[in-house]
Structures are given as C-alpha cells and as structure tokens.
Amino acid sequence: MSDLAINGDSAIALAWKQIDPDVCAAYPITPQTIIVERFSDYVADGDVGTNFVCVESEHSALTVCTSSCSAGARTFTATSSQGLAYMWEMLPITSAMRVPLIMAVANRAISGPININNDHGDVMSARDCGWLQLFSENVQEAYDMAIIAPRIAEHPDVQLPCMTNIDGFILTHAIERMKPLADSVVKEFVGEFKPFKPLLDYKNPVSHGLMDGPDFYFEHKYQMVQAMQKAVPVIEKVFEDFAKISGREYHMVEEYRCDDAEVVAVVLGSAFGTMKAAVDELRAKGVKAGVCMPRVFRPWPADKLAKVLDGKKAVIVMDKHLSIGAYGPMYPEVSSVLIGCKKVPKAYNYIYGLGGKDVKVAAYESVFEDVLAGKAKTVNYLGVKE
C-alpha cells in the first residue's frame, strides 16, 4: 500500500477497519469523534461487519463494550476527557472482569475550567484502574498501536483491557505521512478473537461480575498484578512480531540519545518528538542531553527505565497533568525507579502544556539548561503566567 496523508483519528479508524471488530459502542466527544465518524462510514459502506452501537452516554459505551466483550465479541471503543471521566466507574470493573477490550483515548484536559485541548489529565486520572496503557508520538504510531493492542490485551496470560493514547488535536487532527499495512497483513497479525468463557456459550453457563468478600477481593486484584507482570514478555514479543511485518521497532521505553547523556528527560506522547528536536539543538551546543518515553505506561516499565536512567547526573520528569498539592503524576513513579539506582540522579518535575498551552523547542531546551545551571526547583511550572 502507498503512503497516506492522514490524521491520527482517521489512522486509528483505518486500523479498526482492517481488524473488523465484532462490536463498537461509542459516544461523540471532541477530539476523539473523527475516529467513530470515519468508522461509521466504514459500517455504512459495508467495509466492516461490526455492530456499531450509538449509545446515549460514555457510561453506557463502556458498559456495552464490557458486557459485549464478556459475551464473546471483539469490542473496541474510543473516548476523551469528560467521556473518560464519565466512564470512570466502569474502568476498574472492566479490568477486574478481565475483559480485553480496546479503547482509543484522545488525550484532552479535564474540566474545569472546560477546555478541549490536549493534556494528560484524563488518562492520568485513570492510571490506577488496571488497564494496559500505550502511548504514541505520532500518527504512524497511533495506527501501529491500534493494531498491536489487541494482540497484547487478548493474550491468555494478560486478559486485560488496553487504552491506546494519542494527544488530542496534536495527533488526532494533524495530518501526517503514514505507511499503512495491507489489510491481509493486519488481519493475519491480529488473528481471530478467542474469548475466555464467553456468556453466549449458553451450553456452558458462567456468571461474570460476581460480588467478592474480603476473602477474594484482594486475591482477584493480586491476579491482575500478576497479569500486568506477565504482560511484559508478551508486549516485547508482540513488538518483535510487529517489527517483522512493518519494519518498525517499538520498545517498552523508547530512548533518544540517552546512552552518553548527562541529563535525560522522561516524557509521554507527542512531546517526545519535540523534545528530540530540543536534544539535537542542545547536543549541537555541546550539552549532553537525552530524552526517553515510556511507550508502555501500564505495566510501568520500572526495570527498563532504571537501565536508561541509572548514573545520570539529572532526570527531568515532564508531566502534562498535576496532582494539585503534590507533583505531576509521573514524577513519583520515576522517582521510585531512581531510588533503586546504583548512582541516584537528581530528579526534577516539570509540569507543562496544561489545557493545550503550546510548548516550543526552545522552551524544552531551557528546561535542560535550567536544570544544568542549578536554576530548577523540585517542581516547576513551565511557561505559566504568575
């Protein structure tokens, strides 16, 4: 197939078309809506056999998807911001029911004040819900992660739902050049859905979603911990298999010029690309900077990050969300990794880009420069007007 000029939402819809899930239930919300609009076109034109359910709320969207997947159907959905917040009650139920459904999340600020632009307030508020979480830097990755996700989530050792995150507008709406895979290649890679004890197998009746007392609740949560641990080798194998069909290599933690770096930034999503440009500028000035992205945010790649960050002079944690009164959400997680390092780097937290505040290459350069010059505080608010 020839290269496409396509936005991130449409790229995800294209991946879904090639996978042809059994059920998709969704509710419109900016900036996700293009995914379900494009997918509706595929349904209307008979390009997919999917039962597309236009529900009356995101709470019902995730509910329909959860019971549909427990019933035995491969099921996808998409949401953003308030939609994810409205789904929140269902998020830990979906994962505890071990339902491997796939949800694209167009990352957008959480109200209030109401704001439709990109930050990670939505997904970070969902980080403790037992979902696998993948992040993408660009449109190509948005497409690739949409194809990769079902293989990870549906693996018998994993059986957990998966969010594929893309930055609202920056990736959802911006048109980039992308290399799609052939339909047959995607179909073969993703394979048939093999549901675990589906409800529709009425000859072998099962009950899903039972009540746990204190004797079982903790144990069931612990089984999810084990599933997350088992997901690590599964993810590595799926990335390896994907490289064979696409030539594109992915890792739990993506690194850029980290090997000999003195200071490394940790960042999620599209800002990884912008920070690579900042690193190049700094390197040209003789500053030994590097940047990395945990492509897989859940399971949290602690060991892999430790290998990248151990012995560095300083680590900068970039957070597009903040826990008001504490830190950005990723800062304590990275700090926990650093504590175990042989040579513990100094760690700094930069809150940036909230509500879509634009951050340019020069601003990212200043972050590294301020840290090296001893001007950075523990928690810093990049570009905020006081």
Place this chain on the structure above:
Amino acid sequence: MSNLSLKDLNSRPVKLTSGHRLCAGCAESIIARQVLMSTDKPIVASSATGCFEVSTTIFPYSAWNVPWVHTAFGNGAATGAGVEAAYQALRKKGKITEEMRFVTFGGDGATYDIGFQALSGAVERGHQMMYVCFNNEAYMNTGIQRSGATGFGASTTTSPAGSVVQGKTEYPKDLTMILAAHDIPYAAQVSPHNWRDLVEKCGKGFECGGPAFINALSPCPRGWRFASEDGMVIAKLAVETCVWPLYEFENGKFRLTAESKRIAEGHVEKKPVIEWFKAQGRYKHLLSEDNAHIVEQVQAEIDRKWRKLIALSKLEY
C-alpha cells in the same frame, strides 16, 4: 386465559436455583423464576447492582444455571444491551446459529432513578431484550431509602414519618407509562401472585421482536413491614386496590388484564386504599385520625389514575 398450568411450569428447567441469600419472603426470586420460565429459548441474564445481584452471586457461589453478568448499578440496561449487541454481531457473522433471548433485572432504584438514562437509551436503540424491574418501592439493599418509585406517604429511612412530615411527600413516577411513551413493542405491569398473567406477559415480551419492559411489583417484608409469609397476599391487595393495576401495552394498544380487567368491567369491586395501608407497617402513621386527609388525597390520586388507565384501554386510533 391460557391453558398454562402450574404442573407445566413445574416441569420447566430451573434456571435460578434455591440456596441464594435473598431474605425469607422476598418476591424477587419468585418473580425471576417466573420470568425465566416464560421462554424455552437459550437465555442470557444480567442484573444491575442490588439485593438480587448480591444475593444470587457471592463469589465463589452462583445461583444461576444460565449465563449471567453484572457490571454496576446505574447501567443495568446497557449491560444487557452489550450482550445482545455481541449476539447480533456474532449471529450476523455466522458464529452463532441459535436464536437466543436476553433479560435484564434491576430494582426500582436501578430502574426508575440511577439507571433510567441507560434504560431509555437501550430501548430507543431497539435491542431485542426484556428489562424486568423488581419494584419494591425503595432502595432496600442499602437499607430502605426512598426512591422515585416509593409511594406517597410511605415511611422510609430517608423519608421517615416524623412529627411534622408524614413520610414521602411525592407520588411515584409512572415508569411503565414512560416506557410505553418510548413506543416499544411491549410493556406491562405484573404481580407475582398472578403467575399466569406474569408468565403470559413475559412470554409476549420475549417474543415481541424488540425491547420489552416488565414492571413487577415486588413486596419486601423488611422494607414494607409485613410478615414474611404474607408477600403474595400483599401483592394481590396492591392489584385489588388499584394501587398496582395489571395491564399491558402491546404494539400501541393499552389493555387491562386479570383482576384489573375484572374490576374495570365491574365484576369485582375495587378495594379502598386504606386496606393497602393497613397491611403494611411503612404506612401505619397514616392510620391516625390526624392523617385521614392524606389517605383521602392518595385515594383521589389512585382513582384519577385508574380512570385514566380505563380511558386509555378503550382508546381506538
């Protein structure tokens, strides 16, 4: 009246077993068993959170002999709809060949209140499933709090009868009529004391080819304050007083059934509401002389709604 016999019903497979943990005298399992008897086709059941859900499925036990699923409280209809959506998808792709049926159970809190939006959305989308409300007229699982289904004057833990306020000060919303206003193929009110009427209506609901809604009055000995052996007597009294008329809405036509039909036709006399109040501790404060005006007021409202229902049942268009 059909040829349906108790002997026949008794020979049908048991889909919800005994040994669950519902209270003695609870009508919910009686209703559920009658509902599940109403179809011979393979069925998947689902429940919203509530008494029925927690009592029939405490891990590692389940009282269900048919597939069953629960997710949360405010989304019973969406939970059922998801199973039905999967069924339609897999049937279209040829992965399922048998015809199946789908039923969702929810209490009145889960149906009238928190799950109302999900129910309205599900029936608007036309899922082929039947939603059954166990209407015990309050939040019983959390300890008898008032709901949108609680009767006027009923004392609950959040609408207690006090020295100034005499129980709930609002009438229940008429959910069966609201569902009928969605113009779904089938909606009905039932009571477990009349098993024949209930099973016939649920049979119609299962076969109506679209969404069906069954509102089942479910006497609750704890919440309504009556002896646990009296549930079916109380249920019958609700129908005899026209507090809970039995009727159906089928393809746009309202029809009174069973005892309600006989009352409307003048074969049986309608009992006064005071008898309904006398039978239950939740209404005992209404029996004092000071509250006689409340009884009168409720009687007037019951009479008005009864006249309206009779008018609707005669409506030809």
